[in-house]
Amino acid sequence: MKHLSIIxxxxxxxxxxxxxxxxxxxxxxxxxxxxxTMLSGDGIIAIDAPYRTPDDTRTDLAAxxxxxxxxxxxxxxxxxDENPMPVSAVFDLDRPQPGFYFDxxxxxxxxTPLHVIAETSDGRLFVSETFVKTSGTGACSAPPGTNPELAxxxxxxxxxxxxxxxxxxxxGKLTNLASRLSRMDVDISHPSHSGMQMDQISLLFVPMRxxxxxxxxxxGAGFVDVTGSISLSENPRLGLAVPQSTRSVDVxxxxxxxxxxxxxxxxxxx
Numbered sequence: 679m680k681h682l683s684i685i686x687x688x689x690x691x692x693x694x695x696x697x698x699x700x701x702x703x704x705x706x707x708x709x710x711x712x713x714x715t716m717l718s719g720d721g722i723i724a725i726d727a728p729y730r731t732p733d734d735t736r737t738d739l740a741a742x743x744x745x746x747x748x749x750x751x752x753x754x755x756x757x758x759d760e761n762p763m764p765v766s767a768v769f770d771l772d773r774p775q776p777g778f779y780f781d782x783x784x785x786x787x788x789x790t791p792l793h794v795i796a797e798t799s800d801g802r803l804f805v806s807e808t809f810v811k812t813s814g815t816g817a818c819s820a821p822p823g824t825n826p827e828l829a830x831x832x833x834x835x836x837x838x839x840x841x842x843x844x845x846x847x848x849x850g851k852l853t854n855l856a857s858r859l860s861r862m863d864v865d866i867s868h869p870s871h872s873g874m875q876m877d878q879i880s881l882l883f884v885p886m887r888x889x890x891x892x893x894x895x896x897x898g899a900g901f902v903d904v905t906g907s908i909s910l911s912e913n914p915r916l917g918l919a920v921p922q923s924t925r926s927v928d929v930x931x932x933x934x935x936x937x938x939x940x941x942x943x944x945x946x947x948x
Contacts, residue, residue: 702759703791710755710765711803716795719806722746723794727810731786734817736911737810740781741794742844742919749798750774756782758810758909760790762818762874766909772900774799779844779859781917784909785817785872786810818908819874829869829912834939837865838927844919859919864892864929864941866916872908887935889914895928896920 707716726740745751754769767782778796789811796804840862866889873886889906904916920927927943 700791702764703757703793706757706759706764706793710795714803716803716805719794719796719804722804723796723806725792725794725806725808726781727792727808730811731813734786734812734814735820736783737786738781739784739786739792739810740779740917741806743778743794743796745776745796745798746802746804749800749802750776751778751796752799753797754778754780755793755795755797756780756784757793757795758784758786758790759793761785761787761909762872763907763909766907768905770903770905772902777859777919779861779917779919781861781915783911783915785820785870785911786812786909787816787818788812788814818872821875829867832867833869833933834931834937835867836929836931836939836941838929838941838943839863839865840920840924840927840943840945860922860924862918862920862924862927864894864916864918866892866914866931868913868931868933870908870910870912870914874908887933889931890934891932892916893930893932894918895930896924897926898928 722744724742728737731737739756743751743754752771752774755765756767757764758766766784769778769780771778791807792810793805793807798804840860842861844859844861868889869887870889871884871887873883875884877884886908888908889910891906892904894901894904901920902918925945927945929941930938932938
């Protein structure tokens with residue numbers, strides 16, 4: 679299991695607002711990819727994100743990725759440029775896939791560009807971008823939504839569900855992916871403390887503790903390893919596309935305090 683440029687042609691899914699800075703993205707891009715060329719994700723990556731977050735502390739962000747002909751997807755990275763931890767989630771595929779879908783509940787700390795980067799088996803990088811506005815509540819420093827003692831008591835519990843087909847992101851955008859894959863949801867009980875939140879009684883900062891990794895095996899073999907961050911919401915939900923032939927799912931979660939929990943679900947055959 680795996681653990682943890684110059685833009686040649688970039689067509690943004692949604693243009694940046696006038697005056698929006700690209701400094702954060704330039705810094706993250708250089709740190710992650712150096713001088714590697716990044717290609718437009720147009721027709722490769724379709725992002726589904728709200729124009730404005732209804733809840734800064736729990737925002738659904740999703741994307742569908744379809745590999746170009748002759749290649750497969752090996753890695754997908756989600757960057758919220760202006761979040762305190764910009765590299766917000768990384769999906770390392772143990773088995774390269776022709777298509778990939780994810781859906782995550784995230785903290786969006788403030789108005790920010792969102793980049794989704796897909797790396798293919800032939801070494802190419804594709805990127806798509808949109809902009810997400812927020813209500814300005816500062817999600818990463820928002821008080822915990824549950825009693826800390828109750829949150830710790832249920833920490834690590836996971837519920838797995840496989841339901842229906844992968845939803846279409848938008849009419850005409852990579853909809854062929856949905857016909858071959860089912861959607862799997864993993865609900866993780868975890869307070870996902872950012873280290874920026876203040877205990878409302880003691881007025882002390884709650885120590886950082888978040889979901890560090892989620893390893894997902896299908897039918898006894900590795901499928902994808904997800905690296906988390908403080909950008910994951912409290913009690914995060916992770917949605918993924920899985921082959922319709924899947925008959926068992928094993929999920930192992932490890933957090934930054936070293937807590938490890940495991941869940942399994944067997945699926946009926948038809």
